Amino acid sequence: MIPRLVLLLLAFACSSAPSRPLRGEERLYRAKCTSCHRAYEPWDRDDWPAVIDKMQADKKTHLSPEERAQILVFLQGTPGPSER
Ligand code: HEC
Numbered sequence: 452m453i454p455r456l457v458l459l460l461l462a463f464a465c466s467s468a469p470s471r472p473l474r475g476e477e478r479l480y481r482a483k484c485t486s487c488h489r490a491y492e493p494w495d496r497d498d499w500p501a502v503i504d505k506m507q508a509d510k511k512t513h514l515s516p517e518e519r520a521q522i523l524v525f526l527q528g529t530p531g532p533s534e535r
Contacts, residue, residue, distance in 0.1 A: 476525035479518060494531035499523055 481490055487510065496502065503519055506512045514522065 476521045476528075480522045480525045483512065483514060483518060483522060492532075493526045493529035497527075499526040 484490065484506070493499075500523060503512075503514070503522065507514060507519075
């Protein structure tokens with residue numbers, strides 16, 4: 452009985468999570484990109500690589516290549532509100 456309950460809880464917890472492992476990327480994005488302004492939504496625009504380059508060039512944002520790639524995964528890989 453108890454293992455079945457645990458499985459049920461696990462299934463419930465997972466069903467509310469995105470199908471792709473977005474959480475880490477989203478957390479990184481929020482940590483790195485929202486200290487100076489609001490969190491722009493991923494679907495706000497489609498020129499994210501250029502925006503990130505601009506932020507790094509003008510605003511002295513420091514991202515490692517890995518962080519930049521992860522943030523792009525979140526920003527470019529998240530479907531817009533109408534597609535959810
Ligand atoms: C050190 C502060 C700072 C950080 C960190 C920062 N930004 Fe910005 N950002 C700004 C400022 C200031 C502006 C508005 C002035 C401008 O556009 O030049 C801006 C504007 C923007 C805009 C609108 C720009 C446009 O051309 O319309 C977007 C989108 C954006 N930031 C995304 C990001 C993302 C993504 C990150 C993380 C990689 C980030 N920002 C990190 C300071 C920052």
